[in-house]
Amino acid sequence: MPRRIPRNALDEVRTPRRFPGFLKTASVCVLIAGLLSPFSQAVAADATPKAAADDYCGGRCSDILPPGENGNATLAQILLNQGFGTQPGHAEDQLGPYANLATGYPALTDAKINSFFNDASFGVPADQVASTEKPAGRGDVTIVRDKKTGVPHITGTTRYGTEFGAGYAAAEDRLWLMDVFRHVGRGQLTSFAGGAAANQGLEQQFYRNAPYTEADLQAQIDNAVAHNGARGQQALADVNAYLAGINAYIDASDSGRYFPGEYVLTGHKDALTNAGKIEHFKVTDLVALASVVGSLFGSGGGGEVNNALSLLAAQAKYGVDEGTRVWESFRERNDPEAVLTLHDGQSFPYATKPDAPKGEALPDPGSVTQEPLVYDRTGSAASAAAKSASTTAAKSTLSSARRGMSNALVVSGAHTASGHPVAVFGPQTGYFAPQLLLLQEIQGPGISARGASFAGLSMYVELGRGQDYAWSATTSGQDIIDTYAVELCQDDHHYLYHGTCTAMDQVERANSWKPTVADGTAAGSYTMRVWRTEYGPVQYRATVGGKKVAYTTLRSSYLHEADSIIGFQMLNDPDFVKGPQDFQQAAQHINFTFNWFYADAQHTAYYNSGDNPVRASGVDAEFPVWAQPAYEWRDWDPATNTAAYTPPAEHPNSIDQDYYTSWNNKQAKDYTAAPWGEGSVHRGDLLDDRVSKLVAAGGVTRASLTRAMADAALTDLRAEDVLPHLLKVIDSAPVADPTAAAAVNTLDAWLSAGGRRTETSAGSKTYAHADAVRILDAWWPLLVKAEFEPGLGSDLYTALTGNLAVDESPSAGHGPTGAHAGSAFQYGWWSYVDKDIRAVLGEQVRGPLARKYCGGGDLSACRDTLIATLKQAARATAAQVYPGDDQCAAGDQWCADSIAQRPLGGIEHGRISWQNRPTYQQVVEFASHR
Incomplete structure (x- = not known):
């Protein structure tokens, strides 16, 4: 539902007006048609005070998420924005405060923090209530939005009503973006939103890594429910209630004709007659969404073929022994000068270099080719520009999110002025319009949290705060992906699996599009084709010792994108998380590769999550290995893609270290399956140097820790x-x-x-x-x-x-x-x-x-x-x-x-000056504990 307030002044950083690459209108004259249909729904402000849940932060919790909470816009609002630069209410109002920290941080005090952040206390004071609604007329949930930010505060008296409200609020704020992402996750974006180069790049980027069928998506839900008892059943009930809320908003916005204007611009709705349909969401849509998020942020590792190519180049230059030594020195697997998140001498060996590697399947020089993805191009898809876009467009959109990363600064109470831990942390998910994340507060039976969630997956808060604790994450990047060389037999689409010549599984996705007002491209079509094996999708072809092979990529989260829902459910449950050990247990249920950080009034904690497969003895995780039983993951079941995983105690973890910093640097000594570049100089040094000095001096405050973050960010x-x-x-x-x-x-x-x-x-x-x-x-x-x-x-x-x-x-x-x-x-x-x-x-x-x-x-x-x-x-x-x-x-x-x-939609926002900091960020210091 549109919410209108005066536009935030960002004249000094306003982007020159242009139509974005993702959605372009043919003429602002079309505005007349948009104005013919109503686009607002009256919601009376309710001055009745809303009772807040137990809140132990004492006014010392703050957060911010630019550019603004409102990510939906009607057709009229889009055209006004593209033609005249006007902004829908709460669409850009957080961009100015976020940007201003870059010049305001040197004079920052605790009293000034909320000049650059927002009060993240639970509830909304009576004089700050902007609107109150009972979504779909339900009596068991209320959505209150505050005047300053428009963030939804969802309070339910039943669990179903609470999650229904979360779904309804998410659709109010991000319906178009959620629709885009469910189509990206299925490799169907061009058919949905048109054949623009960016759209082609997006769907191709993700479909190669997660070529799921509808049956695959449903199986993930069934598996997550079946293996998690009562919590699994509750998760499914929460998802169904959340979906019902989304779909109720779709129906209401369609009936009231205030749905996002992108549906008109892409030909799904008619602005004059209201003909057309916005498809309801279903449970498999959320798995498709989760596969995109997991691929962007939580799937570390891979790259074994590229590693092999550079090793072969080193050996060609220097000979095998010396070339290997040179290569290893550049790889810096376990560099003794690397900055560590766990700096008290802890050792967590994982994927260490074997003394005598076994099963390596290095390609013959010059034999590697990437497996083609796109076939049968017609029309605009066959043009030279479209072909170029297929490999480059993604870099200009969501690949920046994958590389964006995050940071965390957490100091124990022993070194703070108050005696309570202080944390400044958050994920960097890139900068988009609308933002990939949304803010919300959810209060209901078994749920009490405020913070950020990915749009379309906001049945729980994924990064934020509970009643007396806060948590956040950074991308960790440890290796949960391996490359196998499957020997071909019969032809290029059969391979040896445990001695039997086995047909590859062919998965295709055909896409076609018509010219639309949104992208201005001509009609076209193409088909994406992925060949799947028991060892994962085929990524490359090569020869090894003269034998023809296909290189496949197997990751532990493949076919398990939905599993992490249980961990997030636990993090939102005030009856479950009562201290750092509970937090770590919740994080253990998240199978994506993240560093998790925690702070309450007494303790701090850290845990590195992810399903780290136990590799066969002698396998070097850096290089491709033969697809043979001797080199498979321990206890691997290809039917379910499950295996033996390293136990929680072997994951880097800690409670009450003097301080923690992370900027996607190395977690701990001997934790070697990590990205390239974790050596003597790393971005993490910028944080660690500053925080270590603060800790040595003592008396750390929210302001001083925020200043350290901001200084490193510039x-x-x-x-x-x-x-x-x-x-x-x-x-x-x-x-x-x-x-x-x-x-x-x-x-x-x-x-x-x-x-x-x-x-x-x-x-x-x-x-x-x-x-x-x-x-x-x-x-x-x-x-x-x-x-x-x-x-x-x-x-x-x-x-x-x-x-x-x-x-x-x-x-x-x-x-x-x-x-x-x-x-x-x-x-x-x-x-x-x-x-x-x-x-x-x-x-x-x-x-x-x-x-x-x-x-x-x-x-x-x-x-x-x-x-x-x-x-x-x-x-x-x-x-x-x-x-x-x-x-x-x-x-x-x-x-x-x-x-x-x-x-990623029809609304543009202004540019801001550079600062290297999280997109969503919290500053927290809890005053007391339950």
Whole structure:
């Protein structure tokens, strides 16, 4: 239901008006048709005070989620937004406070926290009630929305009514987005929303990894219910009530003609006659939604074929033994200098390197090809642009969410001013319009929580707070995916399974689309085809020792996207979570790969979740292995894709460590199945360095911990942790060249000021130390290539950059996150440069690279390399370093870094200045405990 308030003023960061790539209208003149249909439903504000559940936060819980709670818009609202920039109520009102922390944090005090966050106390004060409704006329649930944010506060007297209200409120706020995602999860987005390049990229990105049939989706529900007793039955009842609420809103909005306008723009509804239909949601839709979320955020590992290719390149360069040693030094499986979340010396061995690997199935050089996904293109799908989009469009949309990641800062009460733990934490799910997450409070029998949930999966709060505790997560990325080489027999679509020639299972998804007002593309169609085996979907073809094989990908969460519902149900249950041990037990029921953090008035805790398969003895998780019984997961049942999993005690876990930090860094010593790049310099160092100093000084407050987060969020990792060593090499002798000397002075001054990418003043759109930022942005890729490629050779250098990108600065539009994504400095060669330069300087390096590369290990030659590339970088113009894109003019440095809310619907929002922080974020300190 639309909620209208005055537009939040964001003129200084307003995106130039344009129609988004996802949905474009043909003409604002169509506004007339939209205005002919009603789009508002009157809901009287009820000034009656709403009784809040037991709340032990004492006013010290805050949160924020930009751009705003309202993610639905009628046709008229979409056209007004695209034509004149007006915003629906509560669609963008959180973007300004979120953005302003970047300049306001230095003066932050506890009293000022809610200038940048919102009060996350339970309930709504009587004078702040904006509206009250009984969805579908039910007497057992009430939805109250507050004036400031429009967040729904759902209170039920029955469990069914509570979940019905949660579904109804979710549809009020995110119906179109939920519909998009259920079609993405089924590989049917283009048939639903049109053949735009971004739509093709989205559905192809996910269908390759989760090619589920309707039977597969239903089986996941049945399995989750059958194996979890009373909680499983309750979860199914909750889901059905939630679905009933969604569908009740669909019917009401259809009858009242205030449904999201995207349905008109994509041809599903007629603005004048109201003809057409919005399909009801069903239980399998939620599994399809969960498969998208799990693929984005909770499925660490994989990449074994790429690992094999870079290993082969290293062996071709140096020979088998030396090449393997070189490869291992770049892989940094268990780097002794890596920042750790559990820093008290705990060891949690998992997927460690075997002494004598068994069953490896490395491809013959030059034989690997990726399995085709798309067939039978017609019309616009057959155009060159569409073909290009199939591999690149996803990078400009949801892949930024996958790489966005999250962070957490948690300090125990022993080191805080109040004696109670303090936490500043949240997930970074990217920046979208509307946001992938929504905020809500749910109070009912067995449920008491406030926080964020993924749209369409909000029957429970997934990250947030309970009555006297709060929890959050970061993506952990440990390896739950393995690659198997299945030997082919008979033809390319039969393989040997336990000695029997077995047919692959072919799964297809045909999509066709007509021209729509939304995307402006011509009609077209194509078919996606995935070949499935007992060992998972086929991803690549190759030969191994001359034998034809298909490389398949098997992940432990495959066919188990619904299992985690039990863990979230527990986290929302105040009768279950009464302390850190209960929290850890709940997190153990989540099979996706996350780091979970907890704080109450007395304790802090951590647990790393995920179904970590127990691998056969001798199997190296880094590389493909033969699809044979000897190398399968222990106790693996292909019919259900279940196996033996490492027990909870073997997962990194802790209670009441002095502090915890996580920015997707390494969890603990010997926990080795992790992404590339967990070495001596990692984004996590920015948090750990600051929090450790706060803890050493004592008296930590909510404000000081938030300041530490915000300061790290504006700091260039390369400047803080690598640039000093680079300058030390250059300063080992006088710098005669005037261009290089000036660049050194510019970088030195920036480094002395903190190495931050900050504006000269709020809203200036100009960086302080702009020249230094430009020079480092230009220099980094030049120096890495000049430092390493001569020694590694072009083939090996290219192969290693395929495992780990060289750079991920905020403006790196061609990096893993795409442009304007906020998240930066997660993936890059920071550690390699750091270790190599320190080795050349003669300093101690634990876990060094196998060889010295800069200048061949000679300090003078290394210095010459750095100076030559620095001169080249210093001469690069702003227009060359920041070439411009569909958002920004060439040379606009601030804009190149800026965060854009990527449109997933018809509403656009403004850009904000760069800051590297969670999308949804909590600041919590509980005053008491039950």
